[in-house]
Amino acid sequence: MGTINSAFSLISQALDADQSGLSIVANNVANANTTGYTRETPNWQENQPVDINGVSYGAGVTETGPTSVRDRVLDERLVQQQQLASASGTRLTALNTLQALFTPDSGSSTSSAGDIGSDITTFFDSFSSLEANPSNDALRQQVLSSASILAGDVSNAAASLNSQKAALDQEASGVTSQVNALTGALAQLNQQIQSISPDADAGTLEDQRQQDLSQLSQLIGINQVTTENNGISITTTSGQLLVSEGSSVPLTTGSVGGVTHFFVGNTDVTAQLTNGGGELGGYLTARDQDIPTALASLDQLAYSVSTQVNKLNNAGTDLDGDNGNAGNLFSQPAQVAGSAASMSVVMTNPNHIAAAGAGQGTGDNSNATAMASLANQGIVSGQTPTDFYSNFVTTLGSTVSNVQTENTAQNASVTQLQTQNDALSGVNLDDEASSMTTLERSYQAASQVFTMLNTIIASALNLGEETTVS
Amino acid sequence: MRVDPYFVSNLVGSLDQTQVTEQQLTAELSSGVRVNSLSQDPVASGENVLLLNQIQQDDSFTQSSSLVQGQLQVADSALGSVVSQLTQAISLATSANNGTLNQSDLTSISNQIAGIRDEVTSLANTNYQGQYIFAGGQTATAPFTTSSATTPATTTYNGDEDVNSLQTPNGQTIQLNVPGDQIFTASGANSVFGALNNLVADYAGGATTAVSVSDTEALNTALNYVSQQRVLVDNSLTRLTASTDAVTGEQTQLTAAQSNLMQADLPTISTQLSLAETQQTALEDVIAQMGSASNSLFSKLQ
16 A cells, blocks of 8 residues: 555655756756767656555656767768768868969960960970071070970979978878877777776767767778677778777878888788878878879970970081080980979070071071971870870869869768757757756646645644644 | 757858858959869860960961061062063163174173172072071071182072971961072073173173073073062962961951850859859848747747
8 A cells, every 4th residue: 555655755756856857958958069969868767666465556757867869870970971071171172282283374464374285385386486587596595485484384383293292291190190199099988988888878988989980080081890898999991900999009100212101000001091081091192193193294294395305406407507416405304203393494505406407507497397396296195295284184173173073972961961960969959948848847746746745744643733733 | 850959050051152152253253264273164174275275376376477478578579679680681681682782882781791690699699687598598608609710600509409488387388488599590591690691701702692692592581480489489478478367367266265265254153143142141141040049949938
């Protein structure tokens, strides 16, 4: 048989439960703007009923503690998508800097300064002009000055590419220390979570772990594997272990062939990290693929133009009558690699331009014609210099544009996942206001019941008299 | 269904995006250029390189062509003077050949024709901007010298057979010079200097009328030959003018095409800009309303 005393204890338990519910709501509201915070809900549990003489009496309610509302699948997808978006975002920034070196020439005379395409044309045109009057000093000077401008712009572009590459190398190696700090923190969190909460959600600790994972995934590409006792192991996307439950393996750097390489233990993982994702993946893709590709094209252009022009100049007759021995116009590159950076004009005397054909008088222009028509011959990888540059520009532009599209799509997908995640785990103040009202009402009701029980007990104690106890 | 409680901050993201669009459109408006970086339109950027290349080539040809035109005109006028000098020599020779003149008159005519020969020599040694234009490739030295050591005197050509030509952007080849020996010392009866030197010797040395008549005929033939060579120069001039006109026309078209390709379409951009502005205002209003504190349930609780 239930008694008034048992009703008392039951209702005071309810008051406790409501209070702890209210404190969970308060905690949610307090953390509404905390990054990585996952909203918590109170868990209500009906107490074990009491059987008295075969009759079952309810024993009230207990609040068993908060549960974080999270979806691990969603979390993991967000982490994966973030590493892709952050890789393409970083690569895009690098590519935008890269393409700024090759801004399209609008066609006005001021905009053509520094434009390699127009330099190529001007250079070969200067030989066409020389056809008109092969022994004219002004026209010869024009050839040398347009050659200097071409060589200057090509070598400047190459120098900018090289310094950009060095800057990316620095930034990439700077990422390492952040990665190591995060993997260290993750290993510690793993230990704490495993000891405190091996079987269930560890609440704020898990929030913290998720937050670190999210940051780590923006730096490098990772895979995560849930292990026993609520721990996780983290590997790079190619499978090198970074965090194994309670311990972490640091990422180290070393210089190989003048560029920074990355190691896990003794394994060189640079190539894997390049395609792995995260900021590091973006830096490495720009450093090891995009810039070398652009540089190789410039090298090819510089090498072919220098070599062919030098060859023809040495085959003709110059104004001093040097036949077949007029000398080089450009410094002759020994190999394709590095030609762009070292492109320069070595000829100082305009008389040494061999406008005349072999064995011809100095008034002949056949060699100038031959050099001018190099502009229309497939001397650079089977294409004319202008076609080659035009293709280079189109290819570079397409690459940037593709990465841009890719990045936009990935960011949209991250936003979508983030929205889904926030919808589930974020603190909605309206929700909290309504739960608070509910709990408040329930607390008020319980207090009311408590007061009424008090009155009833008072009546019982006074045995009908209204005076002694109130 | 639960919604994302942070949707207002996502709206701020959209607001940022709108402002980026506005900034880009404003940049296009102010520069007047549609493609400010390669990635905006990679194909147009590549095409632009090719178009500008052709435009510059055309421009450069127009300049070369005006240089060359000067040279060809000088050659033409020199050959014109040669023709009138030779005509004068022929009329002198014809008057000498009628058999009525005494030796002293003949000697005087011989001297006059020698003067004409020297005049023709200096015309054949015409230079343009320091370059001898009838010397083939050996433009640094005067191509013709006359030696009176022999009788008749001999005129030697010091140049070569080199013919220069100018390539038009369309790949045509235009001849720029005619080697001097082809005009003045051609083989046989076509040699101008040969005929002149013979006549000078004939009248100075009292040769028979038959010889001088035949030499006069040779001079006549040589004169016709010079006129033929002059036609070559005139042809080059005509072709050059025609090519220049064609190239100028092409350049105009290419420039128009290049402008179409690269220049900003102002009406379109203005429309896009105004749309972006409207969107921005709308977003700002929505954010102001949604973000206000009175929108929260908490504000309704007392």
